[in-house]
Amino acid sequence: MLVIMRKGSTDEECDAVEEQIRRMGYAPLPVPGENRTAICVTGNKGPVEATFLNQMPGVLECIPVTKPYKLVSREVHPEDTVVRAGSVGIGGDSPTFIAGPCSVETESRTLEVARRVKAAGAHIFRAGAYKPRTSPYAFQGLGEEGLHTLRLVREEHGLPVVSEVIDSSLAEKVAEHVDILQVGARNMQNFALLKKLGELKRPVLLKRGISATLEEWLMAAEYLLAEGNPNVILCERGVRTFNNHSRNTLDLNVVPLARTMTHLPVLVDPSHGVGKRDRVRPLARASLAAGAHGLMMEVHSNPDTAYSDAAQTIDIETFEGIVKDASILSQLESLFEPALATD
Ligand code: PEP
Numbered sequence: 366m367l368v369i370m371r372k373g374s375t376d377e378e379c380d381a382v383e384e385q386i387r388r389m390g391y392a393p394l395p396v397p398g399e400n401r402t403a404i405c406v407t408g409n410k411g412p413v414e415a416t417f418l419n420q421m422p423g424v425l426e427c428i429p430v431t432k433p434y435k436l437v438s439r440e441v442h443p444e445d446t447v448v449r450a451g452s453v454g455i456g457g458d459s460p461t462f463i464a465g466p467c468s469v470e471t472e473s474r475t476l477e478v479a480r481r482v483k484a485a486g487a488h489i490f491r492a493g494a495y496k497p498r499t500s501p502y503a504f505q506g507l508g509e510e511g512l513h514t515l516r517l518v519r520e521e522h523g524l525p526v527v528s529e530v531i532d533s534s535l536a537e538k539v540a541e542h543v544d545i546l547q548v549g550a551r552n553m554q555n556f557a558l559l560k561k562l563g564e565l566k567r568p569v570l571l572k573r574g575i576s577a578t579l580e581e582w583l584m585a586a587e588y589l590l591a592e593g594n595p596n597v598i599l600c601e602r603g604v605r606t607f608n609n610h611s612r613n614t615l616d617l618n619v620v621p622l623a624r625t626m627t628h629l630p631v632l633v634d635p636s637h638g639v640g641k642r643d644r645v646r647p648l649a650r651a652s653l654a655a656g657a658h659g660l661m662m663e664v665h666s667n668p669d670t671a672y673s674d675a676a677q678t679i680d681i682e683t684f685e686g687i688v689k690d691a692s693i694l695s696q697l698e699s700l701f702e703p704a705l706a707t708d
């Protein structure tokens with residue numbers, strides 16, 4: 366249930382509605398909006414009786430919310446959310462490009478890749494200081510040393526940085542050095558981590574789990590919003606299927622659907638989605654054509670020598686080509702506008 370307050374309703378009226386929701390045994394969550402104040406009723410198992418709430422001073426109307434997730438849904442928040450990281454807005458009209466190596470590497474190589482992806486059109490730099498690897502014997506990331514290198518990327522190149530938090534105990538430390546905290550596919554349902562990142566209120570890039578349904582992915586995002594963090598970016602990165610011709614199956618059919626169900630930005634990571642560098646560019650184009658708000662890709666100045674995920678890492682020239690593809694696609698988009706309805 367969403368209680369919509371009248372324009373100009375007072376703080377006292379909002380407080381009284383929240384108090385009444387508590388008296389009914391539920392938890393009120395104020396939803397800030399540009400044009401209205403709303404209070405979401407959470408914690409109910411079935412329909413909420415609205416008769417009393419409807420008659421309270423300042424209440425315009427009560428709208429039942431039919432989905433199990435509330436704060437991430439368009440029912441509660443009809444306008445697109447634009448998440449800000451430094452000077453970059455993710456979720457607006459023009460696509461956001463996040464590029465960089467899978468892992469943070471030596472300082473000089475990492476700074477070189479950052480300089481080159483920025484010149485090629487990247488808005489945000491990516492690289493993992495802590496890596497969740499399938500094998501315990503594989504490179505696990507440079508850890509704290511990597512975080513210091515990411516800080517240098519921000520300082521020297523003015524690029525906001527996204528990096529993964531693999532464990533809640535590392536959340537504060539990673540948040541000190543980077544702009545966006547990534548929750549990896551393997552951690553999408555690590556609820557302790559989600560709660561922690563919800564409390565920190567820093568932008569979070571939430572990757573879809575390897576076998577997560579759309580509803581499970583949105584419920585994971587709901588954890589972050591329910592803790593008071595509205596700065597959530599979703600990222601499709603491929604799911605596990607029976608196919609053995611690619612690392613994962615990039616599920617682009619989730620993109621237009623996710624955009625109708627949630628107001629949060631939806632990005633696509635074609636690198637992990639396909640796992641092979643020669644197919645990243647066509648899938649990048651397809652992702653944008655499907656309505657993604659941007660792309661996250663693994664890019665390196667010498668991809669064969671990347672510390673991790675070399676097979677799917679593209680070179681700078683290919684990244685540059687993708688940025689050009691995107692500008693051609695956005696010119697075409699005005700012709701396709703009716704097909705990209707988001708509500
Ligand atoms: C990554 O972005 O390098 C990564 C580990 O991604 P995912 O969690 O999608 O596998």
Ligand code: MN
Pocket residue numbers: 467468637663673674
């Ligand atoms: Mn990777």
